[in-house]
Amino acid sequence: MISGDTEMLLSSPSPIRVSPAASSDFLEQKTPGGVSLVVPQPNINATVAQNILLSVEYSCRGVATIEWKHVSSWGTTSIVEWRSGNYVNISTVYKDRVTTFENGSIQLRNVGMRDAGYYFVTVTEEHGTNAYGTIIVNVYEIIYEDLHFVAVLFAFLAAVSAVLICFMWLCNKSLHLFQKKTTHKLTASTTEEIELETIEC
Secondary structure (H helix, E strand, C coil): CCCCCCCCCCCCCCCCCEEEEEEEECEEEEECCCCEEEEEECCCEEEEEEEEEEEEEEEECCCCCEEEEEEEEEEEEEEEEECCCCCCEEEEHHCCCCCECEEEEEEECCCCCHHHHEEEEEEEECCCEEEEEEEEEEEEECCCHHHHHHHHHHHHHHHHHHHHHHHHHCCCCCHHHHHHHHHHHHHHHHHHHHHHHHHCC
């Protein structure tokens, strides 16, 4: 997992400028050659199996080539490279998981823990001018399944406890009634014996 506070500097023709209106949530880079790249959301938090949009917006005078790479503790992986209106090359690892958009954004589906890390986008204008952007993605595991299991287990134990309490109450009630009947019979038998003895006398 990569902390959202971590900063990484990339060598580029010009520095990344932060728009005052949006502070750290909005990154824009412009180069002398006319290529500009905007990263609206440089930090993304996601959960396992979620779909995420790595959103950027570029503009240039000519036709641009867009390339995305993923860097993490597991290494560097090329995700996709495409030229507007020409070709799209998606890495085998990301095939069926990546969708590209005309503005340079990509959607990554069904993310896992290994998808956390830095995502670097490079926009290359046909005359060789480049613009760079970075997005940090944090991926968290879902704990709802564990909580659900605990809740179900607690409910099951509560139900078993309720059944046992009811069973013990019924047993106690039955024993009380049995003792009461037995006492009543003994009293009646003793009374009859006394009456018989009185009659015989």
